[in-house]
Amino acid sequence: MDPAIAHTWGLDEVTVHVAGHDHMVGGVGADLQPGEMLDSTGTTEGILTLVREPRTDAATAATKIAGGLACDGESFTLFASIPTGGSAFATVRTLLDRDEAEVRALIDRAHRAYLDGKIDLGRVPLVLPRFRGSPPPDKDANARGAIAGVGTDTTAVELVFGCFLGLARQFADVWTLFSADLDRVKVIGPAASNPLWLQLKADLLGAPVSAAGVDEIVSRGAQALAHGARRPWEDALPREIAPDPRRHRMLQDGVAATAARWEHLKAMPA
Numbered sequence: 605m606d607p608a609i610a611h612t613w614g615l616d617e618v619t620v621h622v623a624g625h626d627h628m629v630g631g632v633g634a635d636l637q638p639g640e641m642l643d644s645t646g647t648t649e650g651i652l653t654l655v656r657e658p659r660t661d662a663a664t665a666a667t668k669i670a671g672g673l674a675c676d677g678e679s680f681t682l683f684a685s686i687p688t689g690g691s692a693f694a695t696v697r698t699l700l701d702r703d704e705a706e707v708r709a710l711i712d713r714a715h716r717a718y719l720d721g722k723i724d725l726g727r728v729p730l731v732l733p734r735f736r737g738s739p740p741p742d743k744d745a746n747a748r749g750a751i752a753g754v755g756t757d758t759t760a761v762e763l764v765f766g767c768f769l770g771l772a773r774q775f776a777d778v779w780t781l782f783s784a785d786l787d788r789v790k791v792i793g794p795a796a797s798n799p800l801w802l803q804l805k806a807d808l809l810g811a812p813v814s815a816a817g818v819d820e821i822v823s824r825g826a827q828a829l830a831h832g833a834r835r836p837w838e839d840a841l842p843r844e845i846a847p848d849p850r851r852h853r854m855l856q857d858g859v860a861a862t863a864a865r866w867e868h869l870k871a872m873p874a
Contacts, residue, residue: 633825
C-alpha cells in the first residue's frame, strides 16, 4: 500500500498479498490434501479437490467442472459450484413462514428422528433444491427447484428433512462428475454447524465428514499464503462425523427407488 495512504488511514506499512479465489484459498485454510474434498458452504456450495495433473480431456470438459492451478502452485484443482447451498435455509423459512429459531428447531427434530431410525423415506417429499439455478453439468441460472410426493399428511419435519436430503443428493450427484477418490470431506462455512446436513452427507457418500470448529477458514488460508506457513487442519478444531452403514444402505435404497422421479424433476424445462 502506498505509504502516504497508509499514514492517512492511521496504518503502519502495509503489504497486500493476492491470495486467490475464496474457495481455493479455503482449501489452503483447510490444509486440503489429495484424496480429500473441500465442501465450502455459504449462500452457494463449492466442491474442490486436488489432482496431480490438469485434466483437459473432452470427458472432463463435458462435466463443466472447472480446472485450475492450486494457490500454492504445487498441484491442480477441480472445482464445481452448486448455486443453492446455505440459502436453502432461508428458502425453507419462507416456504413454511417460520422464523429462524423455529426452523432450527425443526432441523433438530428431523436430525433426532433420523438418528433414532424414525424417518420413513417413503413419506419424505422429494426435493430438488435448484432454488437459485442448477449445478454442473447443466449450469442453468434459470432453473428452479421442485417438490414432489407431498401428501395431505406430510409434516413440516418431513419437508425440512426432504430439503436437506435433496441438498445432500444434489451434492453427491455433482461429486460423481469428479471421478476422484474420496477419503474424507472437510466442511467449512455455515453447513459446519448444521448436524442434519453433515450427517446426511456422511451417510449418503459413505465417507467421513470433518467439520471446521472455527470460523473464517478462508481468512486463515489467505494468511497462510501471505506468510508461507500452512496450519494443520487440527487447528480448526474439527468435529468428526462418521457414516453409518445401516443409514448409508437406507439412503442408497431410497435414491434407487426415486431415481426415475429425480431425473424427471431435473429434466423439467427452466
